[in-house]
Amino acid sequence: MITGAWVCLLAPLAGFLAILLAGTRITRRQAGIVSTASVFVGFAGALVAFLDAWSRDPDDRTELTTAWTWLKAGEFEVGLQLLVDPLSLVMMLIVTGVGGLIVLYSNGYMAGEDEERRYFAYMAFFVFSMLMLVMGGNLLLLLVGWGLVGLASYLLIGYYHDRTSAVAAAKKAFVINALGDAIMALGFFLLVAKLGSLDFGVVFDAAESGELSDTVVTLAALALLGGAVAKSAQIPFHTWLPDAMEGPTPVSALIHAATMVTAGVYLICRTHPVFEAAPDVQHLAAIIGMVTLLVAGVVALVQWDIKRVIAYSTMSQIGYMFVGAGVGAYGFAMFHLFTHAFFKALLFLAAGMVIHHLHGEQDIRKMGGLKSSMPFTHVTFLVGTLALIGIPPLSGFWSKDAIVSSAGAMGGVLGWTLYVGCLVGALLTGLYAMRLYFYVFRGEPAAGAAPAAAEHGHHGEGPQSMKIPVAVLAVGSAIAGLLQIPGVWEPFDTWIDPVAEPLVHPSVAEDYLTSLFAVTLGTIGIYLAWRAFTAGRELVRAGGVRTALEHKLWFDELYDAVFSRPAQAIAVGLRDRFEGPVVQGGLDEVAEGTLRGAAATSAAQTGLLRTYALAITISVAVLALVFLVVR
Amino acid sequence: MENFLVWVIWLVAAGACLVTGLRVVTASNPFSSALSLIGNLASLAVLYLLASGEFVAAAQVLVYAGAVMVMFLFVIAYLGGRADAPWAGGTRTIQIASVVTAAALLAVTLVALMLDAGGRLSDEADVDRAFGSPAEMGRYFLTDQLLAFEITSIVLLVAAVGGVVLGMRSEAEALADAEETA
Amino acid sequence: MSGPGIPWYLAISAMLFSIGVAGVLLRRSPLIVLLSLEIMLNASNLAFVGFSRLFGEMDGQVFALAVMAVAAAEVCVGLGLIVAMARRNLALDVDSFTELRG
Numbered sequence: 001m002i003t004g005a006w007v008c009l010l011a012p013l014a015g016f017l018a019i020l021l022a023g024t025r026i027t028r029r030q031a032g033i034v035s036t037a038s039v040f041v042g043f044a045g046a047l048v049a050f051l052d053a054w055s056r057d058p059d060d061r062t063e064l065t066t067a068w069t070w071l072k073a074g075e076f077e078v079g080l081q082l083l084v085d086p087l088s089l090v091m092m093l094i095v096t097g098v099g100g101l102i103v104l105y106s107n108g109y110m111a112g113e114d115e116e117r118r119y120f121a122y123m124a125f126f127v128f129s130m131l132m133l134v135m136g137g138n139l140l141l142l143l144v145g146w147g148l149v150g151l152a153s154y155l156l157i158g159y160y161h162d163r164t165s166a167v168a169a170a171k172k173a174f175v176i177n178a179l180g181d182a183i184m185a186l187g188f189f190l191l192v193a194k195l196g197s198l199d200f201g202v203v204f205d206a207a208e209s210g211e212l213s214d215t216v217v218t219l220a221a222l223a224l225l226g227g228a229v230a231k232s233a234q235i236p237f238h239t240w241l242p243d244a245m246e247g248p249t250p251v252s253a254l255i256h257a258a259t260m261v262t263a264g265v266y267l268i269c270r271t272h273p274v275f276e277a278a279p280d281v282q283h284l285a286a287i288i289g290m291v292t293l294l295v296a297g298v299v300a301l302v303q304w305d306i307k308r309v310i311a312y313s314t315m316s317q318i319g320y321m322f323v324g325a326g327v328g329a330y331g332f333a334m335f336h337l338f339t340h341a342f343f344k345a346l347l348f349l350a351a352g353m354v355i356h357h358l359h360g361e362q363d364i365r366k367m368g369g370l371k372s373s374m375p376f377t378h379v380t381f382l383v384g385t386l387a388l389i390g391i392p393p394l395s396g397f398w399s400k401d402a403i404v405s406s407a408g409a410m411g412g413v414l415g416w417t418l419y420v421g422c423l424v425g426a427l428l429t430g431l432y433a434m435r436l437y438f439y440v441f442r443g444e445p446a447a448g449a450a451p452a453a454a455e456h457g458h459h460g461e462g463p464q465s466m467k468i469p470v471a472v473l474a475v476g477s478a479i480a481g482l483l484q485i486p487g488v489w490e491p492f493d494t495w496i497d498p499v500a501e502p503l504v505h506p507s508v509a510e511d512y513l514t515s516l517f518a519v520t521l522g523t524i525g526i527y528l529a530w531r532a533f534t535a536g537r538e539l540v541r542a543g544g545v546r547t548a549l550e551h552k553l554w555f556d557e558l559y560d561a562v563f564s565r566p567a568q569a570i571a572v573g574l575r576d577r578f579e580g581p582v583v584q585g586g587l588d589e590v591a592e593g594t595l596r597g598a599a600a601t602s603a604a605q606t607g608l609l610r611t612y613a614l615a616i617t618i619s620v621a622v623l624a625l626v627f628l629v630v631r
Numbered sequence: 632m633e634n635f636l637v638w639v640i641w642l643v644a645a646g647a648c649l650v651t652g653l654r655v656v657t658a659s660n661p662f663s664s665a666l667s668l669i670g671n672l673a674s675l676a677v678l679y680l681l682a683s684g685e686f687v688a689a690a691q692v693l694v695y696a697g698a699v700m701v702m703f704l705f706v707i708a709y710l711g712g713r714a715d716a717p718w719a720g721g722t723r724t725i726q727i728a729s730v731v732t733a734a735a736l737l738a739v740t741l742v743a744l745m746l747d748a749g750g751r752l753s754d755e756a757d758v759d760r761a762f763g764s765p766a767e768m769g770r771y772f773l774t775d776q777l778l779a780f781e782i783t784s785i786v787l788l789v790a791a792v793g794g795v796v797l798g799m800r801s802e803a804e805a806l807a808d809a810e811e812t813a
Numbered sequence: 814m815s816g817p818g819i820p821w822y823l824a825i826s827a828m829l830f831s832i833g834v835a836g837v838l839l840r841r842s843p844l845i846v847l848l849s850l851e852i853m854l855n856a857s858n859l860a861f862v863g864f865s866r867l868f869g870e871m872d873g874q875v876f877a878l879a880v881m882a883v884a885a886a887e888v889c890v891g892l893g894l895i896v897a898m899a900r901r902n903l904a905l906d907v908d909s910f911t912e913l914r915g
């Protein structure tokens with residue numbers, strides 16, 4: 001199991017280093033092949049580890065291995081540790097499996113000049129970082145992986161570096177992620193101060209046994225939540241995700257749909273003992289999830305960019321996962337993460353095929369009627385959309401509704417509020433997802449779209465390297481849900497159980513009742529969207545509401561005014577008042593002083609012999625005097 | 632009586648020594664300086680005699696006054712008493728500093744002498760008549776101080792070579808001379 | 814010994830030495846500088862001889878002779894330099910050689 005895990009971790013790293021060191025000596029195609037191969041090798045390693053774990057007793061599936069002691073400061077020790085257990089194995093399979101498919105897709109999508117070598121290197125690097133995050137055996141290594149995925153995200157969002165909008169988006173993503181990292185690090189400092197260790201075992205035991213005071217545990221949990229919220233683009237740290245769509249579409253699929261943004265959910269599930277010891281924070285996580293899923297769902301109703309709609313959808317679905325983790329249904333949250341990876345990546349990749357087919361057009365108002373010209377994409381996109389909405393028997397149905405019924409099972413004011421909120425979210429999902437589908441694939445082709453489609457007609461919808469991953473993901477989206485049928489078989493839940501035991505257990509009846517509500521609402525949403533589209537109307541027409549939604553509830557403007565402007569003003573002020581006169585002036589003074597000293601000293605070098613002779617004589621006289629006095 | 636004579640000779644010699652010394656340093660004509668130096672050397676020889684350094688005195692007169700000073704006079708004659716430079720050099724500050732330093736050096740030494748006079752400097756050793764004679768000198772040179780003897784000879788050799796090299800004509804000069812005579 | 818004691822010789826030596834120092838530092842013609850240098854060397858010779866008489870050892874006189882030889886050598890080279898300077902029509906002025914300036 002451990003060997004498989006090491007192979008899984010190191011293969012993408014090897015791929016990254018290979019492309020990096022080969023530099024300009026390899027072509028784009030070769031870089032793409034190396035990258036894809038390395039990720040698939042990682043998948044093979046993960047598979048081996050998984051099969052080994054499967055063959056064991058459920059209680060025997062956790063292994064913590066230490067490579068060497070990485071950091072030692074007094075009594076604080078951190079080893080280079082890998083933790084392979086059911087939770088990390090799920091993530092490893094998702095990251096390398098879906099990741100591999102997406103990198104394969106990129107080979108076709110990113111056709112162009114040789115600069116794409118950089119892209120493939122970054123993709124391999126990202127996979128490695130994400131694996132480091134999920135396989136980290138202690139909090140510090142998790143943080144290392146956490147930071148590295150933030151870096152990979154920055155590098156890939158800003159991939160089109162000559163576009164100022166892309167660069168700005170990359171910076172925004174990185175800054176907000178760094179904010180989350182800093183909050184998490186503060187939490188870690190607290191833990192180190194109180195416990196002297198960042199090992200999972202030590203921290204979790206201390207949290208469970210009550211060794212840490214309530215305040216400390218709450219603060220630590222808050223810090224973890226802060227990091228998770230920033231990484232997973234939940235409110236209030238969500239503003240970076242829509243802008244992150246500036247990156248290439250496969251990047252959006254991998255990082256901002258399937259893996260990186262779900263890292264927050266993974267974190268909560270992994271560190272659940274800390275959250276369980278601070279129940280208020282855990283409930284806060286659920287509330288944040290619900291707020292995000294509603295806000296994102298509503299804002300998605302007025303977006304015109306195909307990728308932005310899907311981005312808000314991602315935000316919304318992760319909100320579901322946060323609700324799941326917040327009520328203690330860790331298995332269900334992870335299951336939704338699993339199915340979401342399939343259908344969200346599918347949606348992004350299919351959207352990529354549309355964009356590719358239309359030569360870079362992303363505005364859905366300029367699309368339409370692609371059902372006939374892109375049949376393969378049409379079918380796969382529809383599968384993904386229906387899975388997203390949660391129509392049985394597709395995967396989303398099984399995973400999403402489990403979370404909702406868990407909220408109901410929790411009960412209380414909070415539980416039922418979450419329950420209702422999630423159901424409203426199901427309605428919203430139906431609305432915005434179908435709206436997107438109708439605009440892109442149904443109706444009349446927009447003026448200008450037809451010639452582009454005709455040009456591309458000669459090579460079909462896309463190369464095989466793009467179609468195969470999409471097909472695989474479509475199949476996955478369809479059947480992956482069947483891994484968890486309440487009341488019949490629940491292998492996923494049982495798999496996760498030893499690592500993260502759920503706090504709530506909805507009964508089978510509750511499950512099916514919830515599903516009924518959800519599917520009904522989803523279908524209502526589809527119907528309303530269809531009605532609006534065929535009538536040529538927009539779904540949200542009320543002026544004030546529409547403006548608010550179009551401005552994404554003015555979050556960006558708020559942050560700009562409160563954080564961005566003052567920060568810039570401070571920076572400019574410091575530069576003018578402090579750095580200029582004091583720092584630069586100080587350095588100038590030092591330089592000038594040195595020059596003056598040198599000039600003064602060189603005045604002694606008169607070049608006249610008599611000066612030197614005089615100096616010698618004076619020294620002799622002084623010495624004689626000294627001798628006289630001393631003796 | 633004898634003592635008195637010795638004192639007189641000593642005072643005369645010492646006085647001549649100082650006076651000629653001052654003349655060397657202050658004369659503007661290098662010729663006068665050189666001649667004063669010869670006088671200085673002679674009075675020093677007298678002082679050496681009074682201090683039982685017979686051989687040294689003889690060597691002083693023969694080598695120093697006889698050979699070295701003659702060389703000086705030759706060069707001064709060759710140069711024709713060129714007065715290229717003013718008397719004193721350096722800025723006013725340097726001049727004053729020089730005089731002051733010399734005076735300070737003198738003062739320090741005199742003070743040291745006065746403090747020790749009556750101490751370690753007053754026990755003169757008794758010497759026999761052979762002290763300072765050529766025989767004694769020769770014996771020392773060839774036994775105890777052989778190294779000094781040999782090194783001195785090397786120094787003289789080096790100086791001789793140096794003198795020749797310095798006096799050699801450069802290529803440019805040789806060419807110029809050849810042109811002139813052609 | 815009759816006559817002045819050794820300190821008197823040493824006093825004369827000191828006075829001669831400082832006269833020589835003043836000459837070396839003050840004068841501008843290289844010839845005069847060399848002559849002042851000779852004064853200094855002679856002063857040290859006198860001191861050597863005086864100390865030799867004080868201690869009854871011949872070493873001082875032996876060394877005085879060595880000093881004399883070295884002085885002769887030095888004068889030889891120094892005068893060679895001055896003659897070379899004159900041959901090249903350089904000014905016989907110690908202050909005009911300022912290539913070490915700065």
